Amino acid sequence: MDREELFRELSIKNENKIILLVMDGLGDLPMYGGKTALEMANTPNLDKLAEMSECGVADPISPGITPGSGPAHLGIFGYDPLKYQIGRGVLEALGIGMELGDKDLALRGNFATMDKDGVILDRRAGRIPTEKNIELCKKLQENIKEIDGVEVIIKPVKEHRMVAVFRGEGLEDGLTDTDPQQVGKKWIPVKPLRKEAEKAASILNKFLDMVNEVLKGEEKANTILLRGIAKVPPIPKMQELFKLNPVAIANYPMYKGLAKLVGMTVVEVGDTIEDEFNKLQELYNDYDFFFVHIKKTDSYGEDGAFWKKVGIIEEVDRFIPKLMTLNPDVVLVTGDHSTPALLKSHSWHPVPVLLYSKYGRRDEVNKFSETMCTRGVLGKIRAMDELPLMMACSLKLTKYGA
């Protein structure tokens, strides 16, 4: 029996409520005075909660592996992040708020400059401004609406980056990029890596011919390089695996998209952390699983802005009493991965985990931090084990075997 079969068989529905609070990129490395952002932050409420909770640390994937946002979130949603791979094109489309179904093939495109022989002179078309990108995508969309019965949807992202989605029957992924990866080389037509992808390859190559025709008068952005062509993997929904009725409270499109992939209801919410906690309160009677996503811990980590990361953690801490006032049965607070300000990027380091419920053991952890949590009773777990633990603590998993 694999783990998904196990959850399908053992999960039951009840009235208990679970809140999963994720501070994106929460994990950090020691900087000032040998402290991480979380250790530096003044977090009396999280510390009090840690004292009442079972604590531990989680590897997002496995020791040493740094995850992108896609696999990191799949993990905390209870899925094996090595089993389901979310292509770059899919993630980019989710990131601009597009909805993707099982007939959709998504890709990320870079506007680029080529000479008359198709040799790439600039892989980013001189990083054209976003306004120009928007104008070009509009022009492309007007001229390219459908190819061989497949609908084509073209959207701008930022600077030279765009997204195209192909919607129709018989489109399968397993397709090569067209980007030669260096200037001075010709772009490469799309090639199918398996027989099922032949139809898609043919449509994408026709698409490129049409794109080059439409853009032919452009000085800089006279072609598009296609990358990360992918479909949404067939992920079972959380309703099906865990019998949850989940909702996502997130204000960045990519996380909303990831939540939607696993079946969560996605609601509109304002930009601030306060907006998110207000929304949680507002929706509290309507769902049994609440994914609350705080983005800026990650953003400031990526910027190397240690003190701003500290500030966001402190802001979240101030809303913990509001959250606890809802009297949830289970609360899990963690990050999806580490984004140490020291590295200015995602990293492989484990993240602290705090699991509050009526059915927890005691440990000595009375401060929510990376190092203190290693002394907690949960020990070292994998991120994908967090959801089963939340389910168990809300008595939503029955016994395996007699």
Place this chain on the structure above:
Amino acid sequence: MDREELFRELSIKNENKIILLVMDGLGDLPMYGGKTALEMANTPNLDKLAEMSECGVADPISPGITPGSGPAHLGIFGYDPLKYQIGRGVLEALGIGMELGDKDLALRGNFATMDKDGVILDRRAGRIPTEKNIELCKKLQENIKEIDGVEVIIKPVKEHRMVAVFRGEGLEDGLTDTDPQQVGKKWIPVKPLRKEAEKAASILNKFLDMVNEVLKGEEKANTILLRGIAKVPPIPKMQELFKLNPVAIANYPMYKGLAKLVGMTVVEVGDTIEDEFNKLQELYNDYDFFFVHIKKTDSYGEDGAFWKKVGIIEEVDRFIPKLMTLNPDVVLVTGDHSTPALLKSHSWHPVPVLLYSKYGRRDEVNKFSETMCTRGVLGKIRAMDELPLMMACSLKLTKYGA
């Protein structure tokens, strides 16, 4: 995606340098005053290094499993030791410094005594002296050089133990031993366990007839029992999986052989620990991964020589400043398994691990020992996770997924 695909995809080459210092059989059990050899040893330099490092403990395989040298080393080299099995014949051949390729079938033989009907009277031929063994192997090699186009290489080991390697096309393993496992029973001809092994079985049975003919005048050692007939498993090289340029500094043949199996360059080095650290310094500019193997912690553990094990650990400790003077980016110090003097054998106990790098978290461990390391931020890991961690800390692993 499995872990090897992951490493293949994510690993990159850079200038950072990794030193993996393995004290064979380092882990121990409490004896005098309730202390292990490592706890008893005066190790100011390892303790200082532990203080600057992330610490933890590693299961060589999984809880309760005692590994041989083969699987234990595969683990610390980053391979799943349950995926690749190194046959006893292969290990014995590597142990006497033979080089094995993909056309080689290796076996371990025991000189034995049989009666005229093939009934085994002594499974070790009265443990004949090594000199006699050498003489017999020479005589066998002179008379048996080739069978059906397959080259035969015969080498003595110690006492009654010898090695034979069969080199040629179409030799596959999956072959039974000829040892009846008890005296008073006849030796058993080699049987193929699968169709592909039929050619090898036929050659081995011809080999046995020839051996019995050559040895027929011998009083004690008048036959050989064949065991552990095996080929080298198809292990991907560290260059391929991890894009490392690795070198092994080891002075015992078996460890050199194991290192060679995974693609390491193996260099000649003198017998002492000082020789090994001098060699490390000498080679430091030429490689990016250094496996330094200290044998005697294990040998003295096997002998039950607790205080001698303590002495070796202290000797290694004195060379830590020399190692750190090289200014490596990542240092991992551990054992491949435990060899408690109390048990006089390998054991299943986890080994302490110390991981030094610029990108580590702090923990309270300021003494390198089995028990203290359990409080470290690395927590409990599997030995095969050590290589990904070293790779991550030297920034040689890119992000998984977008």
